[in-house]
Amino acid sequence: MIAPRTLAQRIEEARVAELVSAVVATLKPLYPGVDVRDLPGRIDIADIIAGDVFAPPMIGVTFGRVRQPILVGGSYDLPVDMLAYIVVEETAIGARSVPRETVAHAIGAGLFEILADLDAPRWGLNKIRLPEDAEMRPLVTAKAYAQGVAYYAMSWRQVLLGMGTDPLARPQSVSFETVLDGVVVPVPDDLSEEPV
Known part of the structure; x- marks a missing residue:
């Protein structure tokens, strides 16, 4: 069963936001002289043309989409x-x-x-x-x-592992039921006994 969590608790577990910040923190020292920053989301070319916010050369990092495969069990990637x-x-x-x-x-x-390196693209996570x-x-x-601006987008996919709840941490069920002659009946703890 999912337990309630406060907004502060959910913010502590906001791994997508953590991923974006970690990418920016890793790229900044690897690109001296380039403005590397996180963005609130996808940007429009009109924002670039306006020229106020995005001073070249710049790398702006964000996420484009997050998907959750629906799996039974409580945890997911x-x-x-x-x-x-x-x-x-x-x-x-x-x-020149x-x-x-x-x-x-x-x-x-x-x-x-x-992105092809063995360590850097784990972003310290x-x-x-x-x-x-x-x-x-x-x-x-x-x-x-x-206006003399060139605008490119680099994209890639990364999977955050072990999200959700641990199915092994949940209390184990201690009672079972079965259907006997069309009626749901509890299964006794001692299977040598007849169902009630």
Whole structure:
């Protein structure tokens, strides 16, 4: 049986939010000079075009979708579709100008490398699988391109393990019932006795 929990208790167990924060904390030192931050959700290209909030180069991390496979037993694993938005513009590196697409590809290649590592993509968390199904896509509009911004989205899936309640922690049932001649009757503890 599920027990009531306060909002504070549920916040302590909010593992999806913990995952997003852990990804940001891991990526920040791996990308010096790039603004790495968590986002409240999916962003629209119009937000990028406005230019106030997202100053390139930037990686914005959030989740795109959380699904729960319905299983009997009380515990479950939680697949989380993660998103990292890459926002770039033409950049000066030393004395040369680097096109925005090249900057985006460099940041994306670094994310692929991090996701393929054995330790980094666990983000310092326990009970999490390694990433799978990683891909990067350009998200281009004529207006954003005219303003000199390139906008890409990297996505991958990670599974948070051992969510829910432990089925072994529940009290064991001590009584059983059976149907005898169409009537539900209790099964005695001592099976040598006849059902009542």
